[in-house]
Amino acid sequence: MSDVLSGEMAPGEALPSERKLxxxxxxxxxxxxxxxxxxxxxxxxxxxxxxxTTVRDYRQHAGLDLLPRLLLRGGNHADGLDxxxxxxxxxxxxxxxxxxxxxxxxxxxxQAADRxxxxxxxLAAEEDPVERQRAALTFWDHVVDAxxxxxxxxxxxxxxxxxxxxxxxxxxVMAAEVSxxxxxxxxxxxxxSGDPAGAKRAATELLEPTTHDLLTxxxxxxDLR
Numbered sequence: 001m002s003d004v005l006s007g008e009m010a011p012g013e014a015l016p017s018e019r020k021l022x023x024x025x026x027x028x029x030x031x032x033x034x035x036x037x038x039x040x041x042x043x044x045x046x047x048x049x050x051x052x053t054t055v056r057d058y059r060q061h062a063g064l065d066l067l068p069r070l071l072l073r074g075g076n077h078a079d080g081l082d083x084x085x086x087x088x089x090x091x092x093x094x095x096x097x098x099x100x101x102x103x104x105x106x107x108x109x110x111q112a113a114d115r116x117x118x119x120x121x122x123l124a125a126e127e128d129p130v131e132r133q134r135a136a137l138t139f140w141d142h143v144v145d146a147x148x149x150x151x152x153x154x155x156x157x158x159x160x161x162x163x164x165x166x167x168x169x170x171x172x173v174m175a176a177e178v179s180x181x182x183x184x185x186x187x188x189x190x191x192x193s194g195d196p197a198g199a200k201r202a203a204t205e206l207l208e209p210t211t212h213d214l215l216t217x218x219x220x221x222x223d224l225r
Contacts, residue, residue: 014052015045042066064158087215089159094204094211096155097140100147101187101203105196108146115142116188124181129171132178137164139184146191173217177210 015021018036022029036053039045042065047053058066070085104112119139126132137160144156163170183206190198 011057098200098203101199102196104146105191105199107148109194112146113192136178
């Protein structure tokens with residue numbers, strides 16, 4: 001998969017036969033066949049009965065489940081992270097977070113109050129910077145639940161799976177955001193009181209500064225290349 005994601009294998013290019021792949025990789029043909037099924041499901045290759053297996057343009061066919069692989073792929077990256085993918089995740093985070101909070105206030109209301117308050121209490125009590133990020137993720141997990149949107153839920157699941165392995169590396173840049181429990185409390189209160197506009201504003205106030213700082217830092221890294 002890495003050759004496809006890095007562009008070393010172009011869309012339309014044929015893969016070697018199952019037999020050849022098994023020989024090169026030192027595995028059995030059933031193992032190769034299962035791997036090809038997974039790549040097909042991911043939108044990375046296309047298998048045609050009686051014809052060659054070809055590379056697909058994952059930008060046109062793949063889903064969010066490919067995001068963790070893209071974030072940590074080789075090529076255009078710094079410290080193991082693909083900067084273009086980091087940028088897109090940050091932009092998605094800033095766009096989706098306020099909207100999810102708005103929907104949570106419209107649909108979740110008082111039912112979400114106890115869980116949100118408990119998550120904020122846990123965040124405020126946490127001293128370890130990495131665990132504080134985990135507490136923030138738990139808070140947003142409850143917000144997504146309250147929003148009652150399967151699309152946003154699946155997107156959040158993927159973004160969380162992408163983000164969690166990088167918690168340690170992101171400790172410094174996320175410190176300011178996760179150290180402001182009062183803003184999380186404000187989001188919780190506006191959701192619990194059924195104030196969609198207030199929830200959207202509060203989420204934007206929380207997410208925008210860190211997102212802006214990180215995007216600025218990424219632009220600086222681009223300029224150094």
